Amino acid sequence: MAKHDTPLLDQLESGPWPSFVSDLKQQAEVRAKNEANVEFQIPQDVCEDLLGVLELSYKHGRTHWKHGGIVGVFGYGGGVIGRYCDQPQQFPGVAHFHTLRVNQPSGKFYTAEYLRQLCDLWDFRGSGITNMHGSTGDIIFLGTTTPQLEEIFYEMTHKFNQDLGGSGSNLRTPSDCVGAARCEFACYDTHALCYTLTQEYQDELHRPAFPYKFKFKFDGCPNCCVASIARSDLSFIGTWRDEIRIDQEAVQAYIGGEIAPNGGAHSGRDWGPFDIQKEIIDLCPTNCMWMEDNKLMIDNKECNRCMHCINAMPRALRIGEDRGVTILAGAKAPILDGAQMGSLLVPFMKVEEPYDEIKELIENIWDWWMEEGKNRERLGELMKRQGFQKLLEVTGLDPDPRMVMEPRSNPYIFWKEDEVPGGFKRDINDFRKYHQR
Numbered sequence: 001m002a003k004h005d006t007p008l009l010d011q012l013e014s015g016p017w018p019s020f021v022s023d024l025k026q027q028a029e030v031r032a033k034n035e036a037n038v039e040f041q042i043p044q045d046v047c048e049d050l051l052g053v054l055e056l057s058y059k060h061g062r063t064h065w066k067h068g069g070i071v072g073v074f075g076y077g078g079g080v081i082g083r084y085c086d087q088p089q090q091f092p093g094v095a096h097f098h099t100l101r102v103n104q105p106s107g108k109f110y111t112a113e114y115l116r117q118l119c120d121l122w123d124f125r126g127s128g129i130t131n132m133h134g135s136t137g138d139i140i141f142l143g144t145t146t147p148q149l150e151e152i153f154y155e156m157t158h159k160f161n162q163d164l165g166g167s168g169s170n171l172r173t174p175s176d177c178v179g180a181a182r183c184e185f186a187c188y189d190t191h192a193l194c195y196t197l198t199q200e201y202q203d204e205l206h207r208p209a210f211p212y213k214f215k216f217k218f219d220g221c222p223n224c225c226v227a228s229i230a231r232s233d234l235s236f237i238g239t240w241r242d243e244i245r246i247d248q249e250a251v252q253a254y255i256g257g258e259i260a261p262n263g264g265a266h267s268g269r270d271w272g273p274f275d276i277q278k279e280i281i282d283l284c285p286t287n288c289m290w291m292e293d294n295k296l297m298i299d300n301k302e303c304n305r306c307m308h309c310i311n312a313m314p315r316a317l318r319i320g321e322d323r324g325v326t327i328l329a330g331a332k333a334p335i336l337d338g339a340q341m342g343s344l345l346v347p348f349m350k351v352e353e354p355y356d357e358i359k360e361l362i363e364n365i366w367d368w369w370m371e372e373g374k375n376r377e378r379l380g381e382l383m384k385r386q387g388f389q390k391l392l393e394v395t396g397l398d399p400d401p402r403m404v405m406e407p408r409s410n411p412y413i414f415w416k417e418d419e420v421p422g423g424f425k426r427d428i429n430d431f432r433k434y435h436q437r
Contacts, residue, residue, distance in 0.1 A: 002028075003045060004052035008059060024051055027128055042093075042145045046127045049093030050143065053085055071098060071146060073153040077208045079164030080149055096146050097127075101165035102139035102156070103198070106191040107178045117160055125152050135231065136215060137175030138165035169376075170208035174198045176218035177225040185310065186220030187238030187323035188351035194218045196355055197362075204366075211373035214366075221319065222305040228331075228342070233379040234362065235328040235342045240320030243300040244309075250316035251276070251296045261312045280309050324350045327358075329365070329391065330380030340380045343388060345395070347402045361395055368394040 002025075013019045028047035031040065043049070053064050064086050071082035081099040088095035102118070118139065122128055127143035134140045144152065156162045165173035174197055177183070179190035197216060198205070204214075217228030221238045228235035253259040254274055261274050276296070281289045288302035289309065296316070310317045327349060328342030349357060365379065368391070373382050383391055392399060
């Protein structure tokens with residue numbers, strides 16, 4: 001028998017899709033059945049009271065969680081998100097309901113034993129509710145009490161050799177794609193770079209000192225499987241600067257139907273014979289492909305690495321061999337300002353240990369942002385406020401046409417005096433002489 005009536009939440013179970021409400025009810029039943037066998041360290045009815053407080057929030061049209069305040073583990077300023085209910089008498093099971101962020105393994109490679117250890121720990125000292133994964137990439141432990149925080153942290157670090165992730169105004173947990181471990185398109189070792197920067201910037205990850213959050217994400221290729229271009233302040237996307245490799249015999253095999261496109265992934269539907277003109281050439285966003293003398297031709301200088309042709313014909317087209325990374329800056333979700341995609345900052349950079357060039361770029365950006373950024377202002381908002389030219393100045397990068405999305409529409413160009421030989425006076429005099437003639 002449910003502890004709280006939840007008619008509004010019950011509606012969320014009525015549709016055709018899986019519902020988190022059903023999952024919470026299932027977890028509440030599991031904890032109730034295990035009551036005689038397991039000595040839980042937090043209130044037994046945590047899941048039932050969570051459903052109750054959520055129902056009340058739906059009924060009132062406002063949240064019943066108070067601001068978290070300061071709560072955490074000794075020595076760390078991040079990793080724990082404090083949460084308290086403003087109705088502790090009515091819902092004692094969630095009077096405290098703190099969240100812990102657990103630093104996910106690089107590429108999210110787990111063993112079954114590791115996951116069982118985490119789940120056993122969380123069943124014992126928390127609600128048993130997890131989120132795999134948060135938008136940053138962390139494993140999320142949802143709901144425990146203040147006395148259990150140090151206990152959980154001790155067991156994680158001493159038994160599992162596992163650290164907390166980032167939260168608050170700090171470096172958030174770096175996240176990368178599966179990379180070369182499983183993907184033939186990876187242009188650099190995402191795991192090595194992600195791990196190195198995670199270790200290098202431990203202080204920035206655990207002790208908040210930034211104006212707001214800062215995220216790294218590492219995509220091995222332009223398919224962007226961790227969506228770094230849309231969700232990270234500094235996005236690292238694998239690319240190449242030579243030509244796409246073409247196997248003309250395999251191209252003919254695709255055209256002749258001997259090789260199925262998209263790896264044969266047709267979702268159970270017969271799409272008919274493969275039409276390279278319709279399905280590849282006409283879909284190229286820069287029109288850089290054509291057939292000539294029964295051969296596929298590519299104008300590589302016009303290619304923008306959309307990956308469509310390579311994804312559709314992986315046995316005929318391969319990424320280039322001169323590989324590196326493209327770096328974009330300033331992506332964010334709509335919090336203070338609207339959502340922004342990353343802006344191209346470095347068109348191409350080789351990715352080689354010990355990654356000194358990348359670290360220098362990161363630290364120059366941080367120095368500027370920490371000096372000039374307002375409270376709760378992301379890097380992208382600072383770029384928007386002070387201009388991309390200022391970002392180039394602080395990073396020491398030379399302007400590149402590939403950094404520009406479109407030609408300028410404003411005819412007025414403003415120069416700084418130190419950028420013009422002879423200063424403004426000479427230019428103004430020349431301008432007057434020209435018009436006097």
